Structures are given as structure tokens and as C-alpha cells.
Amino acid sequence: MILRKINFILYHLRRMSWVLYVLPSFFSRKKISNKPVFIVGHQGNGATLVSRIIRKSGSFMTVTGGKNYLGGADEMQSVMGLLLTHKFTGIIHKYPKVESFSRRNGWFYASNKFINYFKFDENDYDENDSKIFKLALKTCLMRNSFLKNKFKSRFLDKSQSYLLKIDLIKKILNDVNPKFIIIVRNPLATCWRASKEKTGLSNQKVNLRTRLNMSIEHWNNCFSEIKKYQNTNDVIIFRIEDLVADIENGMAKIFKFIDCSFEKEFLPNGKEKLGYGSLRGERWFPVRKEVNNHRIEVVPDWAKKIILERCKNGMNYFNYN
Numbered sequence: 001m002i003l004r005k006i007n008f009i010l011y012h013l014r015r016m017s018w019v020l021y022v023l024p025s026f027f028s029r030k031k032i033s034n035k036p037v038f039i040v041g042h043q044g045n046g047a048t049l050v051s052r053i054i055r056k057s058g059s060f061m062t063v064t065g066g067k068n069y070l071g072g073a074d075e076m077q078s079v080m081g082l083l084l085t086h087k088f089t090g091i092i093h094k095y096p097k098v099e100s101f102s103r104r105n106g107w108f109y110a111s112n113k114f115i116n117y118f119k120f121d122e123n124d125y126d127e128n129d130s131k132i133f134k135l136a137l138k139t140c141l142m143r144n145s146f147l148k149n150k151f152k153s154r155f156l157d158k159s160q161s162y163l164l165k166i167d168l169i170k171k172i173l174n175d176v177n178p179k180f181i182i183i184v185r186n187p188l189a190t191c192w193r194a195s196k197e198k199t200g201l202s203n204q205k206v207n208l209r210t211r212l213n214m215s216i217e218h219w220n221n222c223f224s225e226i227k228k229y230q231n232t233n234d235v236i237i238f239r240i241e242d243l244v245a246d247i248e249n250g251m252a253k254i255f256k257f258i259d260c261s262f263e264k265e266f267l268p269n270g271k272e273k274l275g276y277g278s279l280r281g282e283r284w285f286p287v288r289k290e291v292n293n294h295r296i297e298v299v300p301d302w303a304k305k306i307i308l309e310r311c312k313n314g315m316n317y318f319n320y321n
Contacts, residue, residue, distance in 0.1 A: 014064050014072060015079050018143050022083065025139040032137050036155035037179045037258050040163035042222040043106055044194060045185040046240035046291065048074075048283040049268075051158045053251055054258070056266045060156035061144040070284065071274030077159035080136050085129045087120050087165065088136075106200030109161055110225075111217040119164040119225075122171040130172045163225055166235070179258050180235045182226055183243070186320045187311040189292040191215040192299040212303060216310045223314035239318055244291050 037060065039047045052070045054060055063079040064072030073079050077089055086094040093105050096117045101108070109118045137155050144153065162169060166180055194201050195211035201218075204211060229235035236257045243250035247267055255262035268285040299307070308315070315321075 011073075014069070018063060018080060018139050019082075021139050021143040022135070025135060025142040028138060028142060030138065030142075032134060032173070032176050033141065033152075033154045034176050035179055035259060036137065036157070036173065036176060037181065038162055038166075038169065039156075039158040039160075039181045039183065040166070041160055041183045041226075042110070042163070042185070042190065042219055043160050043199065044190045045160075045183040046243065047158050047160065047181075047183050049287065050181065050183060050243070050251070050254065051156065052284055053266050053268070054156055054254070054260070056272070057255070057260055057263070059154055059260050061141060061153040062156050062158070063140050063143075065144060065275070066153060069275035070272060074156065074158040075160070076136060076140065076157045077161055080139070083132065083136055083139070085126075085132055087124065087126075087129050087168070088133055088159075088162075093117070100206070101204055102200065104200040104203070107194040107218055108201045108204070108211075108214045109218070110164060110221040111214040112221070113214075115164070115221055118161055121165075121167040124168055125171050133169075133172050163222060166225075166229065170234070178234065180229070181254060181257070182229065182235060182237045183240050184223075184226065184237070184318055185240045186292055186296070186318075187216070187219045187307050187315065188299060188304060188320075189295040191219055191307050191311070192303050193295055194218070212306065216307060219311060220314060223311075223317070227317065241291060244287055245289050247287050 037054065039051055041047060051062070051074045055062060055070055055074070056067050058067045060066060062072060062074035063076050064074065077084070081089040081094070093103055093109070096114070097103070105114065105118075108114060140155060141153065163182065169178060191212065192215075193199070194215040195208060196202055201211050201215055226237060230237065236254065238250065238254070248264060251267065252262045255266075268287055270285045272284070274284065
């Protein structure tokens, strides 16, 4: 228990260490490395595994570190929420302040009631937002390369809510050619869990059926966004079920897409150290090929019926039979 508490404290100290590098980043003339990568989608889609495998290559840095800290937080939207403007602060949002809901908006920020507070495109471009967003990226790179006095690494981020801001991010970073990896997961495996267990939505003081409806709206609205990018050159879309079924070939395709050399040794093998202050070690090894079975079997029949009916279009589109 004591070691767990120490680990938790270290985790948050490392999360906040970026604060020390904001000022030197502000005055730095260094440029953001080409082709930053953003992993987006809906929560619970297995993106943590993908992020860690990419980080293990040694070519990328997240908000808390690179290959020597695989277990570190990798979501700029929450870690750097103090610096970012409201358009990019993600699940711990600066607004809306709705009394009946908490400000930890995981799994309902894309629901019908809230999506307009989080969805932004190129028409919402603002010079101040752009400057602060770029400063945040430079701060991440500065934090991880300060002693080397140069930016060697590319930036990697897993802020899931950035799915709703892809076109705005493209406009802000049009000179460095950002890449986006979208990962989806069967709503039968995600919506019930989101409304029932350990998520921002499950903790809300509304009844279970309302929470389930909001999670379904969230999944469907994310699906509507994803469809827009099906045939674009700077976006690639995967089902997590396909990735874990053949992790080597799946990750090889992702590495080719992000223009990074792939080695089989980047895949989880159980010998790696996630780093002091790491959390969620179960999201690394072993890789479970049957990733949904244990989640779907606990969904009650009444909830399955609702999910299947309301998510039918998206499930057909992604071939979730």
C-alpha cells in the first residue's frame, strides 16, 4: 500500500514537471519536429497499448517522456490543461460548468448535450489558441530534450477528444504535417462499461439508463466524425480487435503510415520496465487477442438490445456483426 502511494505521487510529479519548461519554451526559437502523431477516437479503444508501442521505438516523446517511461501519461489534453485554452483541454474541461455534471467529461463530451462545447474545426481557428497549442508541444519536447539542447524526437499524443478537432489541429500545424491514428472498438464492449464502471460518465448523478443513452450518443457522434476521414492521406483508421488479433502486422502498418521504422522488439514481451510512477501496467502485457469477450458477456440483455439498435449504422460500417 505504501509503495502504491509513493508510485501515485511520483506519477503526478512527473505529470506536472512540464511547468518548469514553459518559460524556456516560450523564448525558444526551436521548431516543432515534423509529423507529430495524434492517436484519437473514443475512450476504452485500446489506444494506450498503441501509444506505448510507438513510444518504445525511441523516436517519439509524449507529455511525460519517451521509451524509458512507457507507463507515463500521454494525453496533453489533461496533463497540460492548465496551459491550454478551453478548445484543447479535453476531458477535464474548463467549461461548460453544468451543475448536474462534473467537469471530468470522459465518455460523454461527445454526447448530444455536450458535443458543441468540444467540437471545433478550421473555422474556429484563433491565433491565440494556435500560439498556445504550439507552445504546449514545444514545452513537451523541451522537457524531454532540455539537456540535449535540441529537439530530436517527434511529438506523440493520445488525447482522445482531439478526434473532434482534427481539422483545427491540421490548420494550426499545417507546416509540420501532423498524422492521426483513429482507433475504434465494438460499442457492445465499451458503452455499457462506460456507463457502469470507473469512467467520468459512470460517476455522474443520473440514472443508469440515462448514462447508457449518453454513452451511445458519444459512440455514435464519434463514429460520425470518423467517417469523414475514411479516405484521407493523413488519417488511418483501425479496429482495436484487428490490431490485437495480429499485433505485429497491424503495428507494422501503423509505423509505415507514420513514417517510422518498425522492429518486432517494439511489441510487448513482458521484460520491459514501464518506469517509476507508471500506472495501468495491465494495458501492456500480455496482449489479449480476445479483447472484448470479458466485457460483452457482462452486458445485460436489455442494454445489449438498446446498443445494437442505436449503434446499428456504425456497427455495420465497421463490420461488427
